[in-house]
Amino acid sequence: MTTSFEWSLPRGTVIKGKWKQGIYKVERLLGEGANGKVFLVENRQNWYALKIGADAVDLQSEVNVLKSIAEQKRTSKEESYLIDVDDLRMADGREYPFYVMRYVRGVTLFDYLARQGSEWFPVTLYSLLGKLAQLHEAGWAFGDLKVENVLVGDYGRVELVDYGGVTAFGKGVRQFTEIYDRGYWNAGTRSADAGYDLFSFAVLCLQLYESKRMAQLTAALLPQNRVPEELLRIAYANPVLKPLCGWLRKAMGGEFKNAREAAAAWQQWMHRTGGRSSPPVPRWIKGLFVASATVLATTIYWLLRTGL
Numbered sequence: 001m002t003t004s005f006e007w008s009l010p011r012g013t014v015i016k017g018k019w020k021q022g023i024y025k026v027e028r029l030l031g032e033g034a035n036g037k038v039f040l041v042e043n044r045q046n047w048y049a050l051k052i053g054a055d056a057v058d059l060q061s062e063v064n065v066l067k068s069i070a071e072q073k074r075t076s077k078e079e080s081y082l083i084d085v086d087d088l089r090m091a092d093g094r095e096y097p098f099y100v101m102r103y104v105r106g107v108t109l110f111d112y113l114a115r116q117g118s119e120w121f122p123v124t125l126y127s128l129l130g131k132l133a134q135l136h137e138a139g140w141a142f143g144d145l146k147v148e149n150v151l152v153g154d155y156g157r158v159e160l161v162d163y164g165g166v167t168a169f170g171k172g173v174r175q176f177t178e179i180y181d182r183g184y185w186n187a188g189t190r191s192a193d194a195g196y197d198l199f200s201f202a203v204l205c206l207q208l209y210e211s212k213r214m215a216q217l218t219a220a221l222l223p224q225n226r227v228p229e230e231l232l233r234i235a236y237a238n239p240v241l242k243p244l245c246g247w248l249r250k251a252m253g254g255e256f257k258n259a260r261e262a263a264a265a266w267q268q269w270m271h272r273t274g275g276r277s278s279p280p281v282p283r284w285i286k287g288l289f290v291a292s293a294t295v296l297a298t299t300i301y302w303l304l305r306t307g308l
């Protein structure tokens with residue numbers, strides 16, 4: 001991924017919005033991608049994430065989506081995700097659009113599972129299905145669902161970041177990542193619907209554990225041979241993913257009516273396995289994980305009780 005503007009903002013830089021005069025102090029760069037750079041900033045002792053875009057049109061379409069989601073959520077008690085939208089004038093006179101959003105304190109899904117262990121896989125991914133279901137119920141598909149766009153906070157709670165690919169149901173998904181794309185795998189259209197995100201979700205499960213094999217597979221296959229069966233073959237050979245193959249097949253085949261139905265099937269699988277998806281562990285190692293297992297069990301209980 002490259003950005004079309006190569007400067008950065010050092011720690012302590014003060015960003016002042018041209019129109020609304022909001023003042024944000026830069027702490028550090030959180031990340032960057034094709035659409036811009038995201039900084040951790042401080043305003044009146046609160047932390048926020050501030051995204052500066054190189055292209056006003058791209059950033060504006062993200063802002064429009066976030067505004068529309070905020071409208072639909074107005075009645076919920078959840079803190080708004082979109083905080084401010086403005087322009088920044090640089091010392092050289094050039095202007096860049098930016099928006100400020102809630103800071104998601106978390107690590108990437110990949111890092112989280114590497115640190116906490118595969119036993120957190122079922123509950124974390126269940127939480128992600130809940131996030132998708134909420135978005136779908138508001139009429140949007142996430143579009144560019146991938147490992148990098150999912151952050152995990154305490155107790156396996158997930159948050160989606162990068163709303164650049166969010167697309168109204170029925171419209172064509174424009175921003176996607178090939179390997180996660182239903183069209184790329186000849187498994188359906190690029191029309192935004194629940195099934196589009198559920199397909200990406202299934203690929204995301206594979207990417208977490210088999211990213212190397214996935215890369216080898218995509219390099220080796222001719223476009224006409226890219227089919228979900230090839231992905232399922234990889235899942236079947238992996239001890240964490242093997243018990244999930246039935247669910248993955250349905251998700252890749254578009255058999256779930258919506259994300260709620262997919263989450264219910266996932267929940268059933270969690271009940272059946274007691275939330276375990278990792279291969280058997282020697283007894284002495286098990287002892288080391290008692291504390292972590294207690295937290296995990298509490299989280300599962302709480303998630304299943306409160307629903308998604």
Ligand SMILES: Nc1ncnc2c1ncn2[C@@H]1O[C@H](COP(=O)(O)OP(=O)(O)OP(=O)(O)O)[C@@H](O)[C@H]1O
Pocket residue numbers: 001030031032033034035036037038049051101102103104105148149161162163164
């Ligand atoms: N609200 C947030 N809280 C914390 N970190 C964030 C937040 N939003 C974005 N980030 C971090 O910044 C990175 C880049 O942000 P984002 O994905 O929105 O940029 P992008 O230019 O649209 O990227 P891409 O090229 O993947 O589309 C994210 O991967 C994430 O690590």
